[in-house]
Amino acid sequence: MKGPVMKAIVQEVYGSAETLRYADIDKPVVGENEVLVRVRAAGVDPGVWHLMTGRPYLVRLMGMGVRRPKVSVRGRDLSGVIDAVGSQVTRFRPGDEVYGVTLFGSFAEYARSDEHHLARKPVNLTFEQAAAVPVSGMTALQALRDVGRVKAGQHVLVIGSAGGVGSFAVQLAHAFGARVTGMCSTAKADLVRSIGADDVIDYTREEVDARGPQFDLILDTAGRRPLSVLRRGLTPHGTLAIVGGEGGGRWLGGFDRQILRAPIRSAFSGQRLRAVTAKERTADLEYLTTLIEEGKVTPVIDRTFPLHDASEAIRYLAQGHPGGKVVVTA
16 A cells, blocks of 8 residues: 655756656655654755756765765755654654754655754744755854854955855854955845845955955855955955855866865965865754844745745746745745
């Protein structure tokens, strides 16, 4: 007898959004340390695009599947309600509202996840807002605190400050007591100021180094600016933290800048040039919950799409620069 099924966005081969299908698949069965979440919303971030296309090829070699996606359901972060728990689960019970990350795909009506990849949903957020937090929020937090070692009074530049990671980074840097400058397009300047930026650089009119070496920390979340330009904007002992890697060749894409060139340049300079490799940490998610409930951080949502239009959500993200996060609702 066929078991329970659910709707999901599935993919059997790497490629464009046309390779995604809205289909019926088996409803997940949880392991002893896992929970089953009735997904209410799921975030869309550039990592979803990389996993969909399999580009650069480095992504495939990182355990995602060489010839085809190892996990057929797209999506990583989610919010929803616990539907069932495994026999060894101690942190949650059915009915709990949670948010976090799954390694098994979140663009679905149900998703399974390890209990330690989830946290209690902030009480002051909708499910849509909560789904925008995990991947981008933890990336911004670890970039500023762990890699950037940001301190109160420092001057921080966030490139791509209106984007998913950037909008969290502006708010977090402000909460940490830094002076924050956001770099974005003309149309996004008011948004970036509204979330805590003390100043805004319009990248259509001014480059990172136009004002000289004034930034203690530059968090680069967008584009492929030459390291030489970024370094000229840093103080002599400043830190550059690079998130993601867009563009570039088919093997390393934009990641060659932080994997190869940044470490070499850093070895011969007083400046620290570092890549940000975000990790799913329950403690960091719970820390973000505290900041959100204190009103210090608020997710910025650009657009929401229904689950059956998840492919359109990914296209929308890839075509431009959303103001905040794109979210899929299940």
